[in-house]
């Protein structure tokens with residue numbers, strides 16, 4: 368099973384430019400999480416921080432008890448071996464054929480014999496549907512095939528965490544659908560922790576278990592897919608519907624006056640977008656074991672989610688699942704699994720997002736957002752409370768950091 372990645376209070380700047388600050392989230396083991404955000408909000412920088420390629424100024428990334436941000440070089444070397452990364456263009460060596468590209472990490476980092484290397488390479492090429500293309504050069508194949516070759520290479524060291532930097536970039540909708548299905552199928556097969564950075568709305572709606580969104584240098588939301596997909600937070604709604612009306616403008620953010628006028632014009636009768644079902648694994652493959660773990664976790668914390676998300680989650684339960692969690696006809700959970708320990712993330716309310724001044728782009732911290740005292744750390748939200756109803760609180764799963 369993949370490992371848990373715990374990000375606590377992470378902040379990164381380049382000189383005077385703040386990229387993001389105080390990012391707190393947990394990637395649950397074996398689950399698929401997606402990180403969204405307008406261009407330039409630092410999603411790729413975030414991925415690099417997770418693997419220790421960039422050093423944040425503040426905060427921690429704890430994997431297997433090791434803080435990637437402050438560990439020794441030898442610990443970092445070991446931690447990096449837990450990662451597989453699919454770069455945007457596959458990052459293949461142009462002069463090597465696909466077989467040698469995929470074999471490269473094995474030859475560099477293991478003492479496997481050539482016949483053992485062959486077994487692993489062929490197994491991974493089969494997983495991504497590339498058997499028969501071993502001798503092709505990256506320049507001779509399509510963008511979709513290059514991504515799949517990059518993915519096979521990311522898999523050869525059996526990583527416990529796989530990072531995908533825009534796996535759908537440059538692909539047509541059909542190839543995007545294929546790569547999304549492949550990601551879900553691979554998750555079922557390897558059960559590693561997946562984090563996908565994407566702009567693609569279809570990917571965000573159908574692939575992940577959890578979704579996060581970066582905006583104006585903050586992680587504005589992160590939580591189970593149902594929470595963001597049913598959210599009426601303007602920035603989340605605008606992004607997930609690909610609208611021009613809303614806080615996100617051509618250059619990432621709009622003037623507050625223009626935004627208010629647009630939102631007023633848009634009206635409140637747009638309704639919550641329908642949540643499409645999550646992609647299932649292809650026929651013949653094992654079920655994703657993360658699905659059950661996630662369902663247990665989400666049901667254990669159901670009361671901390673927004674009412675719309677709760678409704679959505681309850682509406683998709685089967686009769687057996689309702690029995691398992693003791694859900695009554697009126698939607699009351701009488702027997703939640705005993706897992707109310709998992710803290711996931713921080714988020715900002717609509718009011719907090721709106722208060723972040725544009726000047727923060729030049730590295731100035733915004734005026735402090737209202738936070739409750741550390742006394743409520745690790746507390747969970749009471750049933751029925753929602754993000755917008757509780758501006759001072761930072762997460763659906765309630766973890767707050769006192770004193771910052």
Ligand SMILES: Nc1ncnc2c1ncn2[C@@H]1O[C@H](COP(=O)(O)OP(=O)(O)OP(=O)(O)O)[C@@H](O)[C@H]1O
Nearest residue numbers: 381386404405406407408409410411412413564566
């Ligand atoms: N090594 C670096 N030195 C200085 N600035 C950097 C560095 N790497 C990234 N940046 C800056 O950080 C900001 C965020 O970049 P990043 O590529 O992470 O954004 P993104 O959200 O992934 O964007 P996109 O969706 O367009 O790929 C950009 O302004 C970029 O110029």
